[in-house]
Amino acid sequence: MIRHDLEPPYYLVTFSSVRTEEEDGYGELNDFLFEKAKEHDGLLGVESVRNSDREGITLIFFRDLKSLERWRKDLDHSRAKALGKKQWYTEYRVRVAKVEHHYGMEPKDS
């Protein structure tokens, strides 16, 4: 799930959240966001983890601030504006940040 192929500088949105127990509509929302992400110019990739306590952290990577802001505006104008609404999350925080450098270890079999 880790994107080792991106080259700084790029932008990222972090989305930290705690889910409610409401499942109704949540799968559809995720499917919708996934489809939007695939077709969004400048969206480079996503890493996402949620644990059994319903706590999640998602990283969304963008080529530049322009494509990131366009992503946010697109969501505002779509039915995903419901994202973060109280039925699905008890709390969340979105952070916009510029990745300045990175390093890592790639899996052996890649």
Added chain:
Amino acid sequence: MIRHDLEPPYYLVTFSSVRTEEEDGYGELNDFLFEKAKEHDGLLGVESVRNSDREGITLIFFRDLKSLERWRKDLDHSRAKALGKKQWYTEYRVRVAKVEHHYGMEPKDS
């Protein structure tokens, strides 16, 4: 687990990883890092999630780049230099980023 009280601009380190099944020494490493984090000037907080597939994302927040770089150097000079070594992770990526703005929803009972 979400830190709603930080004020941009601040810095963050993202640590995306996939754990091996090796447990030996991993708990000690985490305890050690937690203790180091508590006493590190400029380290503002941590958010961390790992799922049952052993995939994890951790966000570590710093007041400024100086305290972030000092944190990295401290780890290099301590036994935590083993962090990221092959016994505990099959792959990982560390990203250093500057948080430019943020927004969110706080829990009702906070």
